[in-house]
Amino acid sequence: VRALISDFAVFITILTMVLVDYALGIPSPKLQPTRDDRGWLINPVGINPWWTTIVTFIPALLCTILIFMDQQITAVIINRKEHKLKKGCGYHLDLFVVGVMLGVCSVMGLPWFVAATVLSISHVNSLKLESECSAPGEQPKFLGIREQRFTGLMIFALMGCSVFMTSVLKFIPMPVLYGVFLYMGASSLRGIQLFGMPAKHQPDFIYLRHVPLRKVHLFTIIQLTCLALLWIIKTSRAAIVFPMMVLALVFIRKLLDFIFTKRELSWLDDLMPEWKKKKLEDAEQEEEHSIIAEEEGIVQVPLEGHYK
Numbered sequence: 001v002r003a004l005i006s007d008f009a010v011f012i013t014i015l016t017m018v019l020v021d022y023a024l025g026i027p028s029p030k031l032q033p034t035r036d037d038r039g040w041l042i043n044p045v046g047i048n049p050w051w052t053t054i055v056t057f058i059p060a061l062l063c064t065i066l067i068f069m070d071q072q073i074t075a076v077i078i079n080r081k082e083h084k085l086k087k088g089c090g091y092h093l094d095l096f097v098v099g100v101m102l103g104v105c106s107v108m109g110l111p112w113f114v115a116a117t118v119l120s121i122s123h124v125n126s127l128k129l130e131s132e133c134s135a136p137g138e139q140p141k142f143l144g145i146r147e148q149r150f151t152g153l154m155i156f157a158l159m160g161c162s163v164f165m166t167s168v169l170k171f172i173p174m175p176v177l178y179g180v181f182l183y184m185g186a187s188s189l190r191g192i193q194l195f196g197m198p199a200k201h202q203p204d205f206i207y208l209r210h211v212p213l214r215k216v217h218l219f220t221i222i223q224l225t226c227l228a229l230l231w232i233i234k235t236s237r238a239a240i241v242f243p244m245m246v247l248a249l250v251f252i253r254k255l256l257d258f259i260f261t262k263r264e265l266s267w268l269d270d271l272m273p274e275w276k277k278k279k280l281e282d283a284e285q286e287e288e289h290s291i292i293a294e295e296e297g298i299v300q301v302p303l304e305g306h307y308k
Helices: 002-007 009-024 057-078 091-108 117-126 150-164 174-188 206-210 213-234 237-258 262-268 274-295
Strands: 128-130 142-145
Touching: 002 009, 009 174, 057 091, 057 117, 057 237, 117 128, 117 150, 117 174, 206 213, 206 262, 213 237, 213 262, 237 262
Parallel strands: none
Antiparallel strands: 128 142
């Protein structure tokens, strides 16, 4: 029962808060549907002068960079090896579909169809398959992802049906949606290490074995500084250059070669998953211990069963 409630927690939360808002009559801002005085198709030029169609290639180039990076980064996160996906990935096909839908949404005056990183990660997390039997106190073992097309089809079918549900959607308070999005974003950050802690309380992460703690803190400070700069630019009048700042993170990553050694960066920012690196190192250490034991003539006999 708890697992079933957890799967529909977001929907139950929205429904409960809408009923509370309606019962108490709280004067909160509501979700505004599309105006009644517009049609299905939108004139791309509108009341703007003709020369705006020529100069728009500059912001269009910036948007292209941002959409490309957003799509590819999201696809790489979803198709990580630790998700144990069996079906192949289609990076080019996904990008082609996104490009086609961008044109369709623009003509119809709809929000752009892009790769929603937080929603995509939440979708994958909701489809995780874990072992049902485990020892007391032991975490369930991750078995893989339920790979199917039904949930994706239903998600976008309901999104299309929402066009005809404006009479119901206008009762949803905006603070409820902001809270749900904040929760989904925070829950998707689970497992990402951004904040420091005392050495005695630190978990056994692989990079803490090989990188000095001050270097780990410096790397974290640089990450937070880049995040703060991106947020400031996004919320200011200079938001149009936000895609270029996202691209600038690539060059900032190259500048880290002058602050950290290649060995430190290989542990702090490597493509290999944390669990795999830790498993390989533990296997190497176990092999070294066995070799040393053989050289010293120590015979290790595994004990099985219970002896009195």
